[in-house]
Amino acid sequence: MSTDESLSLPAKPRTPDQGFERITVNVPRGALLRRLKREAAANGASVSATAVRALARGLAGKGDAEDRLLKLERRLGDHMKASARDAMISQELLVVVARTLLLHGGLDEDASETMEMRVDAMVDRMLARVLANITAGRVRDIAAANEGQD
Template identity: 45%
Template structure:
């Protein structure tokens, strides 16, 4: 190590770790400074024990956060699916079977209504809107409820 003045010193360093070299080059490009100045800044931050996150580190942190979020979302969706199955099971346990349930016209009408419900839900999700409160039709009777038939 050779001293060139009271405030600067000259150091020759050999770097073997490609990640360190890549980070150093990235720091120099980002700061638009010579490699030696970038190395000095990185050493100073390291000595302060408060280094700013390297862009690569920030990207890894974001990827880790996204992966954790995806896992949590998958778990939540599994819970929602299981709850939906339990609600359907409870609904069908209390709903008596009817001869009309086997009618192909009734089955087609039910399938059509389910498709409409799914399409409307998907459109609301895409538009970012909240669902509207259900509107009663025909004097308080749901359309196609079988009360008129």
């Protein structure tokens, strides 16, 4: 038998008070019918009830194109917020590492208070420039900007 042949699944007549509309669906013999019967047997339900659930699942999952677009935009916004948060955390860690290297990298253990104040000022200026670029929506080479100003 080819997959173009169909098998009519007889529907039991329902009384109108049960809230059902009787329709006849012709399901092609083949993989679809086998999966439908397998799911019905696994759930202990009739093939008709399983088909109704599968149809409802399929229709509910698709949704309106605008609804899907809104969900996608919402997910993208959430992802962007999380990415921004992660970038800020990475930036803070980088600043801590830079400060530590500037304070202790290659210097004597007893770094003077003046040196510490200079390093703090340099880091603050660097952070201010980075923050200004982030809020302005610009991506610049911060290292190149730092070379001429510090």
